[in-house]
Amino acid sequence: MRRNPIEELFFPAHVSKRCGAAARSTGASCKRWAAVGSSRCKFHGGARGSGRPREHGRRSATYLQQKRVMKLLVKLMHEQHGQELHPKI
Numbered sequence: 186m187r188r189n190p191i192e193e194l195f196f197p198a199h200v201s202k203r204c205g206a207a208a209r210s211t212g213a214s215c216k217r218w219a220a221v222g223s224s225r226c227k228f229h230g231g232a233r234g235s236g237r238p239r240e241h242g243r244r245s246a247t248y249l250q251q252k253r254v255m256k257l258l259v260k261l262m263h264e265q266h267g268q269e270l271h272p273k274i
Contacts, residue, residue, distance in 0.1 A: 204229055 204215035204226035217226035242248065 202219045202224070204217045204219050205224045206215040206226070206229035207213065208215075215226055215229060217228065219225060220227050223230075240247075
């Protein structure tokens with residue numbers, strides 16, 4: 186891949202490198218510049234706190250917190266009421 190001469194001025198090849206992340210579907214590598222001191226760009230984990238935050242889904246902080254609260258509530262209900270909460274059908 187040829188580099189732009191202006192790009193070469195600001196980001197010499199011996200100083201910076203490209204992100205090494207590869208797409209699962211195509212296998213093509215990411216074309217972004219790696220973060221300083223890392224082999225990945227800011228979108229693929231180059232810096233702490235980088236990348237898209239998980240706002241929804243099964244691994245988001247909100248979901249995990251709600252799951253812990255629900256487990257605690259169910260445990261407390263079982264301790265107070267025994268097995269009468271979930272009769273066998």
